[in-house]
Amino acid sequence: MTIIRKIDQGLDKLASGLLIATVFSMLLLSVSGIVLRWFNISFMWLDPLVRHLVFISAFLGGVLATGRQTHIGIEIIPKFLEAKGDVKNLAIIRVIIGIISTGTLVWISKASYDFFKIELQYGKEAFLGIHSGYLVGIIPAGFAFLAIRFFFSVFIQANKIKE
DSSP, X not given: OHHHHHHHXXXXXXXXXXXXXXXXXXXXXXXXXXXXXXXXXXOTTHHHHHHHHHHHHHHHHHHXXXXXXXXXXXXXXXXXXXXXXXXXXXXXXXXXXXXXXXXXXXXXXXXXXXXXXXXXXXXXXXXXXXXXXXHHTHHHHHHHHHHHHHHHHHHHHHHHHHO
16 A cells, blocks of 8 residues: 555656646746737747646646545535544545546546547647647546546545555
8 A cells, every 4th residue: 555655645746846847837938928028029839838838737736636635526425524533434435436536537538538649640730840639638648647646546545444
């Protein structure tokens, strides 16, 4: 179980580092775009790149929220059990939610991967010589990353049931 926790912590650190780099890049590129406009200089690729970085940061934020269990959810029963101190049943509910979420995300990852393959085949160059298919690749990668975090959370919560 410690191996799973270490892998999960490593994924958390990876997502955190990538999110920091992405947000810093967005900030730097946005500010440079504004400053360059003062001198009547603009790059056509700057705004689309920032938009795609926003998309990446949304997925990375979701990955971090999933790992910390602070994602959006309707948690009436878990909050009740948490207040009651019923750790075992709370872990059981989180395992069930994790299994359902993992299955759903695997399915969505597969569908978005199929879309990615189609976009690679029929897409075109978007900006900076980057093919639109690679930009669409953000979607299956993001959903797969989320699925992995939910998958590991199932094992971590299952370990709490045994304790």
